[in-house]
Amino acid sequence: MAAKKTPSPKATGKSAGRGYADLHEHLAALDKAGLLITIDRPINKDTELHPLVRWQFRGGIAEPDRKAFLFTNVVDGKGKKYDIPVVVGALAATRKIYSVGMGCAIEDIGKTWNHAIAHPVLPNVVTDAPCQEIVVMGKELLKKGKGLDSLPIPISTPGWDNGPYTTLSQYISKDPDNGIQNMGIYRGQVKSPTRLGMNPSMENQPGIMAHWEKAKARGERLPAAVILGCPPSVAFTSAQKLAEDVDELHVAGGLAGAPINVVKCKTVDLLVPAEAEIVIEGYIVTEALEPEAPFGESHGHVNLQEYNAYMEVTAITRRKNAILTSIISQVTPSESSLIKRVALEPVFLNHLKRSMGIKGVIKVSMHEPLTNLRKVIAVVVDRKTPVSEVWRALYGAASLLRSGGKMVIAINEDIDPDNADALLWAMSYRANFALDLQILQNRDPGHGPRSPRNGGLDASLLIDATLKDDFPPIALPKKEFMENAKKIWEELGLPKLKPEAPWHGYSLGDWTDRNALMAERAVRGDYFVTGEEIAKQRRSDVKMNTEVKHVPGFEAMLGKSAVKKPAKKTATKTKSKG
Ligand SMILES: Cc1cc2nc3c(=O)[nH]c(=O)nc-3n(C[C@H](O)[C@H](O)[C@H](O)COP(=O)(O)O)c2cc1C
Ligand SMILES: [Mn+2]
Numbered sequence: 001m002a003a004k005k006t007p008s009p010k011a012t013g014k015s016a017g018r019g020y021a022d023l024h025e026h027l028a029a030l031d032k033a034g035l036l037i038t039i040d041r042p043i044n045k046d047t048e049l050h051p052l053v054r055w056q057f058r059g060g061i062a063e064p065d066r067k068a069f070l071f072t073n074v075v076d077g078k079g080k081k082y083d084i085p086v087v088v089g090a091l092a093a094t095r096k097i098y099s100v101g102m103g104c105a106i107e108d109i110g111k112t113w114n115h116a117i118a119h120p121v122l123p124n125v126v127t128d129a130p131c132q133e134i135v136v137m138g139k140e141l142l143k144k145g146k147g148l149d150s151l152p153i154p155i156s157t158p159g160w161d162n163g164p165y166t167t168l169s170q171y172i173s174k175d176p177d178n179g180i181q182n183m184g185i186y187r188g189q190v191k192s193p194t195r196l197g198m199n200p201s202m203e204n205q206p207g208i209m210a211h212w213e214k215a216k217a218r219g220e221r222l223p224a225a226v227i228l229g230c231p232p233s234v235a236f237t238s239a240q241k242l243a244e245d246v247d248e249l250h251v252a253g254g255l256a257g258a259p260i261n262v263v264k265c266k267t268v269d270l271l272v273p274a275e276a277e278i279v280i281e282g283y284i285v286t287e288a289l290e291p292e293a294p295f296g297e298s299h300g301h302v303n304l305q306e307y308n309a310y311m312e313v314t315a316i317t318r319r320k321n322a323i324l325t326s327i328i329s330q331v332t333p334s335e336s337s338l339i340k341r342v343a344l345e346p347v348f349l350n351h352l353k354r355s356m357g358i359k360g361v362i363k364v365s366m367h368e369p370l371t372n373l374r375k376v377i378a379v380v381v382d383r384k385t386p387v388s389e390v391w392r393a394l395y396g397a398a399s400l401l402r403s404g405g406k407m408v409i410a411i412n413e414d415i416d417p418d419n420a421d422a423l424l425w426a427m428s429y430r431a432n433f434a435l436d437l438q439i440l441q442n443r444d445p446g447h448g449p450r451s452p453r454n455g456g457l458d459a460s461l462l463i464d465a466t467l468k469d470d471f472p473p474i475a476l477p478k479k480e481f482m483e484n485a486k487k488i489w490e491e492l493g494l495p496k497l498k499p500e501a502p503w504h505g506y507s508l509g510d511w512t513d514r515n516a517l518m519a520e521r522a523v524r525g526d527y528f529v530t531g532e533e534i535a536k537q538r539r540s541d542v543k544m545n546t547e548v549k550h551v552p553g554f555e556a557m558l559g560k561s562a563v564k565k566p567a568k569k570t571a572t573k574t575k576s577k578g
Pocket of ligand 1: 167168182183184185186187199200201202204205206207208238239240241242327329336339340
């Protein structure tokens, strides 16, 4: 969010050399990495295309095994054949696919984002652009198959949606006051060959909303350009939440590490990515609204019909070899949740660590399956973090987004934040809800079906589920025993293991040298030695279930050798100093 304000781009001539991959090169890279499935049989864009890809999110396929799908033979219910292929999942079906688009390792995605936001790069204005190889405008758009009906825009949720909707539709508009462009992904309902509905959701505080309101106040229409498919760095930035006066195309340059080539639109005064696949130009009407939706939404429910804005199309420009990109959204996990998640988590971490200066924060994880990122946010903090800083992290994570953080949970690093079972485990044993829970009032309920209860306002639940006391160890065999057993497991050719944390025991602080010695002896087979010592500790003055550590003098009943630390694995027994 700390992007510097950058001046307007300068025209640098006709050259369209570039330092980043376009969509075609990106797809070739995915194909080479075995991450792209190309389907040449006919697929009905309205009834088959999204349901087919949906199965990889609802069919028990692990994230790393999901793929991008390229459909080369797209048809519709009326038997129409489209000459433009459709690709789904090519941007963010998995972190691996996303990292190919970022040109960095999966572990470096967060770092790359925060660097790009802090170091935007001005675009390069060109006059000759691939995205304008084919131009259809004016009355030509009304000819059969020449307007929006030329584009194979799929139906995302057949059976509920009231038409095809663009999904990776990156709306570019310009602030009527200061001229700064904004680019954000908002869906587009295909309403006629020249009319595209839109839904800028209030709770997302979309950048285009302010432009639309300013244009309306001036009594003007809002010029807009909608990009359907483009270089990955540009697409990724369209899903990122940036400060209002930051042009996403500059941050896309930061991501790519090179200026993004842009070209002036044919019928509106806007700059669009030169290597875009398809560009829809037009004006968003400000004097009237129209019903838009039902449409299956990323909160997992169908968004019912609302009055919203619409655009009158003035031109459709495209590459000769254009590929239409569609994003699979609705019930999470999805491509839509992943593209947002990997962009937002680093922003959260940066906010807590750098802007708020909370040193103990290690990681922020937005829970994805079914809840869709904004509802459940886990903040991983170092165990040494003071309680006041844990709470600052909870407040900070709950307030970064207008409607983000309905449940915010602080945990320590041994809890896997991506595992809801582990989150419940931490809340169950490490939080006392009489002490470690707060409710914040007056929160925006955000994305999803809204209830009129409580005046439409929701609340946030903040839970400190970090360890406050030393606990006994996790009751699994110590790491070395599990690792050794894994080798035997594999030698035996048993089914492939997918270790789930916790998969070995570890100390949580409450473990004495005496306990360590007894366990060490046990695995050596010397447990009768312990048995003899235990006999010496016999008492008749304590009740059942009295913890030995609470009985005064229990150690003094044994000799010194019975409480010293056992030998380290590498040291010999006799030489151990404990
Ligand atoms: C596939 C997809 C579809 C989206 N559709 C919408 C939408 O219809 N309306 C909306 O307000 N936000 C939508 N979003 C979220 C916005 O893209 C996101 O909030 C982004 O930050 C908006 O950019 P802006 O802040 O410049 O407006 C969508 C995101 C994705 C990934
Ligand atoms: Mn923006």
